[in-house]
Amino acid sequence: MAFKIGILISGNGSNMVNIVEACKKKTLTSTVEIVICNNPKAKGIKKAEYLDIETKIIPNKNLSTDDFEEKIINSFKEKNVDLICLAGFMKILSKKFFNKWKKHVINIHPSLLPSFKGLNAQKQAFLYGVKYTGCTVHFVDENLDSGKIIGQEVVKISQKDTLQSITRKILKKEHILYINAIRYLEGSIKL
């Protein structure tokens, strides 16, 4: 099944670019209809524009959660989006959002959930001293990094690794995993 994807970002947007490119290259049968960003200064906005993807900035700063989420839902509905991909989106969506939005919402998180939820997951894992970390794509609900897991990729941490090298290795795996997770939802592969 091909999805009409809507992507939510707040920052750099490398996962978003990766998904857009996979759609353009037909690695995915889905298409990216719109990228919405809550941070007007995010680098990802220009990247989406450069890729010729419709972008919308909806800053959450002066809006209530209800109004902010209503605007997001309306924008996605206007574009007939049926799969929302969070890609470095730094806001937790509320229970009300999921009462109104019944279709899939998925997220990528830079740790092997359920370990190291929340911010700076790579740093949490590094400081904890785990020997393996990685990334997870999961369904999103109103709780933090807690929905059903779709897929995971593992990164081995060696003694030579620094936080920067681990973060880089995880991001590389994220780009592979996110595409495979969407392909799995499309019904093209098994995970």
Ligand code: GRF
């Ligand atoms: C990634 O590490 C992702 O796992 C996390 O936020 C980061 C976003 O990176 N949720 P980018 O904006 O896609 O480059």
